[in-house]
Amino acid sequence: MAAAQSPKDAVCAAVDWGTSSLRIWLLGPDGAVLGERRSREGMQVAAETGFAAILDGHLEALGADPALPAIVCGMAGARQGWVEAPYAETPASPGDLATGAILVEGLSREVRILPGVAQKAGGRPDVMRGEETIVLGLAAESDAIVCLPGTHSKWVSVEGGRITGFSTFMTGEVFALLAGHSILRHAVDSGLDVLSERDAFASGVEASLKAPDLTLNRLFALRAAGLLGGAGAAETTARLSGLVIGLEMAGARRLHPGSERILLASSGTMLDLYSAALGVAGFAFEAADADAAVRRGLLAAARQAFSL
Amino acid sequence: MAAAQSPKDAVCAAVDWGTSSLRIWLLGPDGAVLGERRSREGMQVAAETGFAAILDGHLEALGADPALPAIVCGMAGARQGWVEAPYAETPASPGDLATGAILVEGLSREVRILPGVAQKAGGRPDVMRGEETIVLGLAAESDAIVCLPGTHSKWVSVEGGRITGFSTFMTGEVFALLAGHSILRHAVDSGLDVLSERDAFASGVEASLKAPDLTLNRLFALRAAGLLGGAGAAETTARLSGLVIGLEMAGARRLHPGSERILLASSGTMLDLYSAALGVAGFAFEAADADAAVRRGLLAAARQAFSL
Structure with a gap:
């Protein structure tokens, strides 16, 4: 059996920063959850009070190393968010997302924000931010239709692990x-x-x-x-x-x-x-399980973005 | 040629009292418009400030006889309006509306409020208040489908001058x-x-x-x-x-x-x-012309309700 892991064993912080909520996990090298925080400090709140201070506060409370890198998905990468991470376009692979991740300048730790995905072709314009990470965590290397209910429900087509198209319903x-x-x-x-x-x-x-x-x-x-x-x-x-x-x-x-x-x-x-x-x-x-999926998607992107 | 008519020649006041607007016409025996008032004192305002005073004020301003009877259609007859005029049910004829008109008690003039129409049969519940008077003014004794666009658009089926069914769209x-x-x-x-x-x-x-x-x-x-x-x-x-x-x-x-x-x-x-x-x-x-139609519908009901 592996020894129990502590927050100091984390290889990255995985952050899902939505419009109205924030979730942070410390992940071990095998994806084990070594710490978790949830708050209502979503993008709308953080745009007022500051993204970096909120993230640092939560990571400190979790006992994370001050140099631990963080990978972020969701509305933090929107134009009105922290730093804009321009959309990747369909078809989009996990690699496209990781290489499109935007470095947040001027911080003591390395923080990268994953792009959302835009569908521009076919006369059916659509966008997502955050769901792509869940989808790629669920269906890496496979074919599937993923249904993500919500305020703006999404139906996402995955072929060979790539997001080939999607439809948002209000x-x-x-x-x-x-x-x-x-x-x-x-x-x-x-x-x-x-x-x-x-x-x-x-x-x-x-x-x-x-x-x-x-x-x-x-x-x-x-x-x-x-x-x-x-x-x-x-x-x-x-x-x-x-x-x-x-x-x-x-x-x-x-x-x-x-x-x-x-x-x-x-x-x-x-x-x-x-x-x-x-x-x-x-x-x-x-x-x-959407929570486990977003953690898997974030860890996969972190491995590539931070060469873990 | 007939002599020009004055407000004193009116046989009734015709009133379309909606949720947010009020229209009043003085009508001659042949339906000629002898006076008109429009205001934003709809049912929502009048429920606060008093229906009778608003109506009397407008009729006095028009120079109407203090004893002139008034026929009213629309939301003034709703439960939250002036006096409730229970719905007539489909199929509803002009006669059903006139005989269903509710007398407002305790006024110096005779005021009667026409019922709306309810559709209870066929698993498609629906209601209207005011539109029935437009419809019957447009399609008395005939067959037609009447489309009335609006906040709650209505499509009304008329057969032989009776409202046989209708559908409201939000x-x-x-x-x-x-x-x-x-x-x-x-x-x-x-x-x-x-x-x-x-x-x-x-x-x-x-x-x-x-x-x-x-x-x-x-x-x-x-x-x-x-x-x-x-x-x-x-x-x-x-x-x-x-x-x-x-x-x-x-x-x-x-x-x-x-x-x-x-x-x-x-x-x-x-x-x-x-x-x-x-x-x-x-x-x-x-x-x-919906305005001309509601006047025709109100006059037809007034003739029967007031034995004009």
């Missing part, structure tokens, strides 16, 4: 707008447990798969049903969630009509909702 | 949410003239007609195109408007696949946008 944001800011806010409660009303959720997914063209009508019908003394808030919220996620499924079924291997990278409630929706849409899928 | 509200409150607000400007970019608008309508299932993806693509240095704000705004109105058209085409006579009841920019969108969707239509 699913989570549209649900939040409708539930919180539209006339439907009187009929729904996004704090409720959608999965307590599985039938209503599934009926929404089915309705959108069957007739996505009726979406704007079905949304108003939720309000009308409330006025006419119909469904309660939990049922209406679940139906709304099903309609919106079902609309994503309808699009994904058009884009990925085959029976490819779908990897669902998610956790918690979203994992449950998307598992149910993928099933209704007839997709064969397996759930994958 | 089109205008969804556009406003996306343009003003989503990540797309960085890429669009809803104050711009959408019709200055007719091709972009039409391309959005076509895209939604062709693949409504890709709506959530196409919305994000507007943002991605902006980040990748593509379209300008006017073009993006027009494309967004086209995508959302096109999604309504896709639904309407499913619900009304035949070549029925479509009456488009609208004015101004919305008339232009919907004329363009209906054309792209292959609908044959004729434009109709």
Whole structure:
């Protein structure tokens, strides 16, 4: 057996710096997690208070060596982030990402920020920042379709370990707008447990798969049903969630009509909702651990970028 | 020639009291407009400051007889309005509306509020308040499909002068949410003239007609195109408007696949946008004057309700 490892054995810090959250791991040479921090100091907060100080503070708290290099993915590399890491273009390999990593100048430690990926060809412009690292951690050297649910859900095609194309759906944001800011806010409660009303959720997914063209009508019908003394808030919220996620499924079924291997990278409630929706849409899928995947993707990039 | 008529010749006041606006006309026995007032004192304002005082103030300013009866349609009859006028149910005739009009008690003049219409059958719950009066003013005793664009667009089926069914689409509200409150607000400007970019608008309508299932993806693509240095704000705004109105058209085409006579009841920019969108969707239509129609509908109801 290997001896237990301490933070001083870490070969790099792996950082996933999103819009509204920050996750940092100390990784050993074999990828073992030797320390972890999570905070709400996402890109939006750090742009105000300073990225370097936040990162150094967390690494010091973890007992990391002051010279430990850090590899970063996510919105820290956006134009409004720490230092812009210009997009790699599809098709993008793990090597493209590692060689595109931007050095942050003027720090005591070596920090490199990985680029996002842009799709410019084919009349379907799209961008991602952070998800590419999860995807390459999940599907290095293989073929897969990776589904990453969220505010801006992504469906990513991987061929031979390279990201060949992807599609972002505004699913989570549209649900939040409708539930919180539209006339439907009187009929729904996004704090409720959608999965307590599985039938209503599934009926929404089915309705959108069957007739996505009726979406704007079905949304108003939720309000009308409330006025006419119909469904309660939990049922209406679940139906709304099903309609919106079902609309994503309808699009994904058009884009990925085959029976490819779908990897669902998610956790918690979203994992449950998307598992149910993928099933209704007839997709064969397996759930994958997105956290472990982003760490694998970051470590692979660090090995190349820092010649570990 | 008939002698010129004065406000004292009016047989009733015709009132369209919506959520955010109020329109009042004095109508002669033949429907001639003998006076008109428009204000922003919609139901939301009037619920705070008092409906009766607002109506009396406008009628006095118009020189109307203090005993002139008033017929009212719209949100003044909602639960949160002046006095609730319970919905008539489909199929609903002009007579059903007139006999369902609710007398407002305790006023010096006779005021009656017309009911809205509810659709409870067929698993497609829907409601309207105000549009029914426009529709019956447009299509009394005839067959038609009436399209009423707006925050909540409505497509209303009329057979033999009765409202037999209808479908509300959350089109205008969804556009406003996306343009003003989503990540797309960085890429669009809803104050711009959408019709200055007719091709972009039409391309959005076509895209939604062709693949409504890709709506959530196409919305994000507007943002991605902006980040990748593509379209300008006017073009993006027009494309967004086209995508959302096109999604309504896709639904309407499913619900009304035949070549029925479509009456488009609208004015101004919305008339232009919907004329363009209906054309792209292959609908044959004729434009109709919604203001004249609501006056006709109100006068017909007043004749019956007040035995004029």
